[in-house]
Amino acid sequence: MIRSAFASLALGAFAFCAPALAQDKPARPSQATIEAYVKSTFGKAPAEWQARIAPDESLAACNVHRNQVSSADAEAITKRELARVSYPADGKFLGNWKEGYKVANNGRGGQFSDPPDTVSGGNCFACHQLDPKELSYGTLGPSLAAYGKDRKYDAEAIKDAYTKIYNSQAVVPCSNMPRFGTNKVLSEQQIKDVMAYLFDPESPVNK
């Protein structure tokens, strides 16, 4: 996965260096102009909500380059985001797969229509196949069916997956997958449970 990501980054960097086709591509509007539009549309929202759409350093780079960042930017992003991953103090990565299923299946939370005390889900099924018997799954991400089994429940693969779920961009810069731990969408316990859903031999994902 990492190798192919670097290949596409190299391509992205090339595309970015190519001279802009002035005749059919309008120049990028100034950042100030873009911010003025954002303010006119979202400026009445509570401060806490506005803070959520102020891009951090990594997202700012992803936005300007439409996720096709240069290899230097890519390295800076993975380094920065890896430093934002916090691993469980007890060293245990796997919780309860049954609870993990609920996290994977829950798409609530974080929407302006949700009551403020809503517990957020991971909504993994929106983008991934997991339990092969579940037909209602999306395709924005790769299939994760038999994820643990295919990796022989290997300790390193388990740690890598935890990192990925905690902060997808620590692994793939500008990944389209949410940074669930770093953005505080999921708690450590929820991530452990969803990890068990991927890695417990009894989980339907591995059946």
Place this chain on the structure above:
Amino acid sequence: MKRLVGETKGQGMKLTVIGAAVLAAAMTLAAGHLTAQSPPQDDSEKEIERYRQMLSDPFSNPGYLAVDRGEEIWTTKRGTKNVSLEGCDLGEGAGKLEGTYARLPRHFADADKVMDLEQRLLWCMDKVQGLDTKDVLSRRFSAPGRASDLEDLTAFIANKSNGMKLEPQLNHAKELEMAAVGEELFYRRGGVMDFSCATCHAEEGKRIRLQGLPNLSVPGATAQATMASWPTYRVSQSALRTMQHRLWDCYRQQRWPVPDFGSDSLTALTVFLNKQAAGGELNVPSIKR
């Protein structure tokens, strides 16, 4: 379906409402069939397409009730000036309707602003009719028992461009700015999930759960079919909806703050999307899930 029936008032509506109920039932059946049979992915895609076909039967489209209501609002005298909206210039001259929707949003010299249809209607209510738009804005999205003037007017006016091709206006400097900013906004990530429009609408043949996602990042047939089918009657909401509502709902799914109705970013996105959809032939109100 109870809500749908509860909503109906008067006789004329009944027939169409039954049509909608039949459609909704067909939809539920198709969905049930989908999970019960566990077909492989290709079959489930076909099933979804099949029920989409059922939903586009024009004779059972309650969106046409909104068209009729919209015509009535268009010709009703209101406001401190006690005039109808017929004095409103939607871009082709005061009172002219044919083809206006196909060329909106566009720059209006009198307001020196690029406006979509709803923004322009609000401007005309204020300036032409002298109408306090507070009540109209509070009903910007209809709900059971609460019609929306803006949805109804949009259905009526957009319908007058049927058979015409989307012709995005990109001459004035402010129209060009709108298109360029709209494109930037399409790729701007944020919110707790780090989503942008492009997260969900920039690849071919993707879906979220079972819902197909149109790729709006490239000009062509998909963008045309998408943009030329709004406003639409949404069976799942028992309501006619406009692009303002669609973008409001997508920003909700994007975990962004509530976008202000009729504000510049939404118009900018609409200009950008219409640019992708240039040449798409309007057939509205359509009917969708």
